[in-house]
Amino acid sequence: MTLRELRPGERGTIRGYALQNPPERLVEMGMLPGVIVEVLRLAPLGDPMDLRLHGYRLSIRLKEAGLILVEKLT
Amino acid sequence: MPASSSGLRIALAGNPNVGKTTVFNLLTGLHQRVANYPGVTVERKSGPLSGHEAAEVIDLPGTYSLSPKSVDEQIAYDMLAGRLEGERTPDVVVCIVDAANLERNLYMATQVMDLGLPLIVALNMVDSAEQAGLNIDASALAKALGVPVIPMVAARREGLDALREAILNPPPPPEAWRWPLIDAVATPARDLVARLERECPELSEQQCFMEVLHALANDAALAQWETLAPEFHAAVHALRAKLAERNVSFRHAEIMGRYQWLSSILAPVIQRHKDPSERTLTDRIDALLTHRVAGPVIFILLLALIFQAVFSWAVPAMDLVEAGMASLGRLARAILPAGALADLMVDGVITGVGNVVVFLPQILLLFFFLGLMEDTGYMARTAFIMDRVMKKVGLSGGSVLPLLSSFACAIPGIMAARTLDNQRDRLITIMVAPLMSCSARLPIYTLFIAAFIPSGLLLGFIGIQGFAMFTMYLMGTVMAFVAAWALKRFIFKGTESYFVMELPPYRMPKLNQVFWRMIQRSKIFAVRAGRIIFSLSVVLWFLANYPKAGPDPALEQLRAEIEVQREPAYATAAATDGIHAADRAYEASMQQLADRQRTHQIRNSFIGILGRTLEPVMRPLGFDWKISAGIVTAFAAREVIISTLGIIYSVGDADETSVALRDQLKADRYPDGRPVYTPLVAVSLLVFFVFALQCMSTLAIARRETNSWLWPAVMWCYMTALAYLFSLIVYQGGLALGFA
Numbered sequence: 142m143t144l145r146e147l148r149p150g151e152r153g154t155i156r157g158y159a160l161q162n163p164p165e166r167l168v169e170m171g172m173l174p175g176v177i178v179e180v181l182r183l184a185p186l187g188d189p190m191d192l193r194l195h196g197y198r199l200s201i202r203l204k205e206a207g208l209i210l211v212e213k214l215t
Numbered sequence: 216m217p218a219s220s221s222g223l224r225i226a227l228a229g230n231p232n233v234g235k236t237t238v239f240n241l242l243t244g245l246h247q248r249v250a251n252y253p254g255v256t257v258e259r260k261s262g263p264l265s266g267h268e269a270a271e272v273i274d275l276p277g278t279y280s281l282s283p284k285s286v287d288e289q290i291a292y293d294m295l296a297g298r299l300e301g302e303r304t305p306d307v308v309v310c311i312v313d314a315a316n317l318e319r320n321l322y323m324a325t326q327v328m329d330l331g332l333p334l335i336v337a338l339n340m341v342d343s344a345e346q347a348g349l350n351i352d353a354s355a356l357a358k359a360l361g362v363p364v365i366p367m368v369a370a371r372r373e374g375l376d377a378l379r380e381a382i383l384n385p386p387p388p389p390e391a392w393r394w395p396l397i398d399a400v401a402t403p404a405r406d407l408v409a410r411l412e413r414e415c416p417e418l419s420e421q422q423c424f425m426e427v428l429h430a431l432a433n434d435a436a437l438a439q440w441e442t443l444a445p446e447f448h449a450a451v452h453a454l455r456a457k458l459a460e461r462n463v464s465f466r467h468a469e470i471m472g473r474y475q476w477l478s479s480i481l482a483p484v485i486q487r488h489k490d491p492s493e494r495t496l497t498d499r500i501d502a503l504l505t506h507r508v509a510g511p512v513i514f515i516l517l518l519a520l521i522f523q524a525v526f527s528w529a530v531p532a533m534d535l536v537e538a539g540m541a542s543l544g545r546l547a548r549a550i551l552p553a554g555a556l557a558d559l560m561v562d563g564v565i566t567g568v569g570n571v572v573v574f575l576p577q578i579l580l581l582f583f584f585l586g587l588m589e590d591t592g593y594m595a596r597t598a599f600i601m602d603r604v605m606k607k608v609g610l611s612g613g614s615v616l617p618l619l620s621s622f623a624c625a626i627p628g629i630m631a632a633r634t635l636d637n638q639r640d641r642l643i644t645i646m647v648a649p650l651m652s653c654s655a656r657l658p659i660y661t662l663f664i665a666a667f668i669p670s671g672l673l674l675g676f677i678g679i680q681g682f683a684m685f686t687m688y689l690m691g692t693v694m695a696f697v698a699a700w701a702l703k704r705f706i707f708k709g710t711e712s713y714f715v716m717e718l719p720p721y722r723m724p725k726l727n728q729v730f731w732r733m734i735q736r737s738k739i740f741a742v743r744a745g746r747i748i749f750s751l752s753v754v755l756w757f758l759a760n761y762p763k764a765g766p767d768p769a770l771e772q773l774r775a776e777i778e779v780q781r782e783p784a785y786a787t788a789a790a791t792d793g794i795h796a797a798d799r800a801y802e803a804s805m806q807q808l809a810d811r812q813r814t815h816q817i818r819n820s821f822i823g824i825l826g827r828t829l830e831p832v833m834r835p836l837g838f839d840w841k842i843s844a845g846i847v848t849a850f851a852a853r854e855v856i857i858s859t860l861g862i863i864y865s866v867g868d869a870d871e872t873s874v875a876l877r878d879q880l881k882a883d884r885y886p887d888g889r890p891v892y893t894p895l896v897a898v899s900l901l902v903f904f905v906f907a908l909q910c911m912s913t914l915a916i917a918r919r920e921t922n923s924w925l926w927p928a929v930m931w932c933y934m935t936a937l938a939y940l941f942s943l944i945v946y947q948g949g950l951a952l953g954f955a
Contacts, residue, residue, distance in 0.1 A: 161462060166715045168470045169280045171319045185507045186603035189714055197316040198718040200599050205713060
């Protein structure tokens with residue numbers, strides 16, 4: 142599944158990308174395989190997402206979240 | 216302490232929101248200098264290390280990476296690599312990192328290490344890291360990284376002495392390149408380094424390494440070697456092609472390599488004694504401020520508060536400035552001998568400077584609020600809330616703030632667009648910012664709405680005048696969005712905008728820092744804009760006063776009549792009261808005469824001639840020569856039209872609340888008896904002012920920020936075209952529909 146399918150409050154481990162070359166900025170900000178990401182909430186209009194990873198908060202659009210493959214943690 | 220700190224150059228690098236400014240202020244005291252890097256408008260902030268006047272501390276822009284994507288990153292990289300004109304490579308780099316978020320922060324530190332520069336890591340905000348349940352062993356970290364690590368709480372000056380000590384005794388350059396390269400690259404990379412060293416012997420081995428990596432990852436970085444080192448260029452090209460064939464992204468592999476190395480060395484250094492997903496204070500605040508319903512409501516209320524402040528709280532200060540400038544004018548009149556010099560000084564220079572200074576209270580207030588929003592961390596939330604809306608027109612949440620600021624004044628708005636990561640977004644934002652109705656349009660809206668829009672109620676409860684005012688703001692805003700969409704659709708095609716933004720923890724703002732930045736930014740505004748308005752008002756004054764009109768026979772006759780009537784008035788005045796009344800009547804007549812004399816002058820001045828020349832072009836919009844002249848002068852600054860109309864209609868000191876000017880406008884007739892101003896003409900004029908770019912300062916700032924005259928020229932042309940077109944539609948359409 143992809144990161145955009147996670148609901149607020151759910152967590153997942155990044156497993157890879159749906160695209161050969163995801164945006165460089167995403168990768169530089171630490172969106173890397175093996176990293177645990179938590180979806181905190183969606184913006185009031187439903188997009189972008191508010192995430193927590195590496196102990197900090199990052200917001201990205203659903204479109205980019207759809208490029209990141211995750212494995213949901215229970 | 217070393218024998219000499221003279222000439223030592225210290226660069227401060229680090230991610231945004233890690234307290235870099237605080238550390239910079241601690242190191243330099245308040246003796247800092249803000250300038251621009253040559254050719255770009257990224258601020259170059261520097262200052263002497265306190266106690267060591269010859270050592271210079273340079274604050275680099277806050278960036279997440281040294282791999283250039285934004286203007287800020289390019290500057291930071293060029294500065295550290297010694298590529299900037301007139302800038303020597305720093306002797307020591309202090310990388311300030313947030314202790315609570317080490318991996319992402321040290322990612323950039325590894326890039327600095329690879330440049331082969333002596334590095335000190337300032338481990339800032341160890342207190343918040345501890346609160347978040349992280350214990351960091353600084354000496355173990357220093358050993359693992361191979362560079363000094365100084366734990367700090369910059370906000371409380373903790374660790375400052377240790378940092379200064381380390382700066383004055385810089386460590387040797389760290390051993391670079393200890394993170395693993397992927398196998399597909401490692402061997403060929405060694406070969407490429409050797410090749411580059413041969414072709415460019417002036418580069419050190421470590422610099423060559425960095426250049427190889429950049430050339431492999433970045434097209435622009437590769438292109439520069441085409442002439443400098445053609446063999447190297449060809450070899451990199453070949454390796455890239457081979458990697459592409461095998462579907463290996465070197466850039467991603469490189470980033471992963473750095474993160475992997477970091478997580479392996481950080482694991483034994485950091486001890487967690489709390490669940491990382493525990494809710495922090497910031498989380499609780501965000502549950503409210505970015506809440507689905509409460510978030511937007513609070514955002515709108517905050518906007519209303521800022522508007523309120525800028526539009527009404529600033530008024531007393533603005534009145535004070537105006538009064539001050541007026542008395543300065545009177546003082547100059549009293550000192551200078553009457554004549555052209557006094558006229559130029561008072562009507563040209565002092566009035567012109569006053570026109571700039573009068574906006575300072577609004578701009579200071581605006582910058583104060585913006586500074587508060589930035590320093591608390593709320594700014595990132597406004598981008599988060601609004602991104603969806605901005606995406607519709609091809610921008611991102613980052614443009615919200617520059618566009619909002621433009622409601623006060625397009626100049627700070629355009630300057631605020633610097634923070635945008637994406638150059639295309641930044642340009643579009645700059646190009647549409649002047650469409651937001653700024654405070655300089657307000658006096659014009661006020662005058663013409665009060666004079667020509669009926670004061671009744673719409674549907675029984677909405678004031679028509681207020682509704683008209685709101686419509687002006689709405690038209691400008693809607694057009695800004697339409698223009699952004701059109702620019703993206705037809706001019707800046709290609710690159711998709713994306714939104715990757717950190718939401719930093721909320722922090723208590725430091726008022727002295729907010730104040731300091733407010734002053735610094737306002738100073739840049741006042742100096743830049745001041746220079747233009749200053750020289751332009753001199754020119755305008757000249758254009759309105761020359762050539763000197765000859766005596767008007769009708770006015771001369773009037774003067775004679777007034778003098779003749781004066782004697783009998785005194786003769787018939789029996790008592791002292793009567794004499795006073797006669798005096799007053801005489802003075803009033805003379806005042807009227809002087810006013811008409813000024814009208815006569817301006818009609819025959821360059822501006823009058825220009826207005827009359829332009830009249831045929833402006834006629835289809837419903838404007839006569841006087842309005843045309845007013846519009847021409849208003850291209851310097853919008854509000855100038857009111858003083859121009861004031862001069863033309865001879866009502867002395869006119870301002871937008873002046874009843875006399877309002878009545879004069881209503882009473883003005885064409886020779887055939889039709890009124891010059893009908894409500895339709897007023898609406899047409901209002902529409903013209905909503906869209907036209909009538910502000911020299913905006914053009915000047917746009918020139919500075921885009922580093923080209925092209926964009927300001929395009930901006931001026933498209934906005935003037937919009938203004939003309941929409942006024943034409945309104946006036947001709949109105950006539951066709953039977954509104955006379």
